[in-house]
Amino acid sequence: MNEYFGYKQDRLFAENVALDDIARRFGTPCYVYSRAALTDGYRQFAEAFKSREHLICYAVKANSNLAILNLFARLGAGFDIVSGGELQRVLAAGGAASKVVFSGVGKSEAEMRQALEAGILCFNVESSSELDRLNTVAGSMGKVAPVSLRVNPDVDAKTHPYISTGLKQNKFGVAYTEALALYRKAAAMSHLRVTGMDCHIGSQLTETSPFIAAAEKVLALVDQLAASGIALEHLDLGGGLGIRYDDETPPSIAEYAKALLGALQGRSEKIIVEPGRVLVGNAGVLLTRIEYLKHGEEKNFAIVDAAMNDLMRPALYDAYHRILPVVRRQDIPSPQSSPAGGRGGERERQSLLYDVVGPICETGDFFGHARKMAVDKGDTLAVMSAGAYGMSMSSNYNTRPRAAEVMVDDAVVHLVRERETVSQLYAAEKIVA
Numbered sequence: 001m002n003e004y005f006g007y008k009q010d011r012l013f014a015e016n017v018a019l020d021d022i023a024r025r026f027g028t029p030c031y032v033y034s035r036a037a038l039t040d041g042y043r044q045f046a047e048a049f050k051s052r053e054h055l056i057c058y059a060v061k062a063n064s065n066l067a068i069l070n071l072f073a074r075l076g077a078g079f080d081i082v083s084g085g086e087l088q089r090v091l092a093a094g095g096a097a098s099k100v101v102f103s104g105v106g107k108s109e110a111e112m113r114q115a116l117e118a119g120i121l122c123f124n125v126e127s128s129s130e131l132d133r134l135n136t137v138a139g140s141m142g143k144v145a146p147v148s149l150r151v152n153p154d155v156d157a158k159t160h161p162y163i164s165t166g167l168k169q170n171k172f173g174v175a176y177t178e179a180l181a182l183y184r185k186a187a188a189m190s191h192l193r194v195t196g197m198d199c200h201i202g203s204q205l206t207e208t209s210p211f212i213a214a215a216e217k218v219l220a221l222v223d224q225l226a227a228s229g230i231a232l233e234h235l236d237l238g239g240g241l242g243i244r245y246d247d248e249t250p251p252s253i254a255e256y257a258k259a260l261l262g263a264l265q266g267r268s269e270k271i272i273v274e275p276g277r278v279l280v281g282n283a284g285v286l287l288t289r290i291e292y293l294k295h296g297e298e299k300n301f302a303i304v305d306a307a308m309n310d311l312m313r314p315a316l317y318d319a320y321h322r323i324l325p326v327v328r329r330q331d332i333p334s335p336q337s338s339p340a341g342g343r344g345g346e347r348e349r350q351s352l353l354y355d356v357v358g359p360i361c362e363t364g365d366f367f368g369h370a371r372k373m374a375v376d377k378g379d380t381l382a383v384m385s386a387g388a389y390g391m392s393m394s395s396n397y398n399t400r401p402r403a404a405e406v407m408v409d410d411a412v413v414h415l416v417r418e419r420e421t422v423s424q425l426y427a428a429e430k431i432v433a
């Protein structure tokens, strides 16, 4: 919970709207975002970096809803994209191409063409062959592509291995030891213009030290480049700042910025950062309704109407999300004489340990294990900290239409994505005669 999502008496609110009202009005599963939380997060970044020229490029993949992109665009954000589709979203949401950086190891020719046509700020190039391809594509269009090399600083981000990207063995970026040679190659290519250096070492980092270690390694390279006559305009230090899901204690945005700015003292390059999760993670929750309670011999299950297709972080990373009842019930104390619980109906309301699971036929389809809750069927739960890598990673597995998304603005609720219909899911499919 934070200042945007909290209880008033026994009802959980997003800003000034009760979440049980949202569940009734829009149905479940439903993602709920707080406009104030999104705005405040962005403003904290802007404030923390204001002492020098900077651009905050929101990492679109964390949550790519147009309403969120539009909100950030209006606050002045740039965007970090990883596909042509994300570029199209940014432009549709009113974002400026001139503030877009394009990351990713597998950019296609079509995506390069699209980004050159739009006039993006920079391509974050991740390999020697990508340099070749970009030079050819830009040449065929009579254009010059602005490039950074994404350097892999070989720094341990100390995060989950699946979201660690800055180690030698990861697929991302160019090897530190090869970076200088590749910069020389890029600088000699007629349809490329070297403008910056980039690194991104992972996600959900909860300490500042790996960021600083990466920045120092990158800066050493920048100096070597300058000595060989290649001066850079910007330094892109990536994203990755973590959030609190459970009991993590990540640095605040201000602490993170202070540490980075400390490492950058005395330098004149423009700073780019690419925050994703930290801007949206704790600005969203997923509402889900309990369909059934199942009291087994070893375990109690709360079977809910959201599933791993809606929020796959628990299945994918064994990630922890807090789960809170949207309306708190009075806990009925368990009678000593009857360990299995009281008479019919009462047991449901006792505080018991539940595995909160979805309806999909996969053991990975869970939201939380052994959560102490006093709940009954029909109750609505809020899966907290679900604003990042929730909806954007969702799928239609089991032909489940994707959830509705709403944005709360003080006491007003805006539907920002309608719930999908089943017929939309197979509309592009054809039966063979």
Ligand SMILES: *Cc1c(COP(=O)(O)O)cnc(C)c1O
Binding pocket: 059, 061, 062, 080, 103, 104, 200, 202, 203, 204, 238, 239, 240, 241, 274, 275, 276, 277, 278
């Ligand atoms: C995913 C990603 C980000 C954002 O990471 P967060 O942990 O969400 O801040 C930034 N830059 C690149 C290149 C990424 O792949």
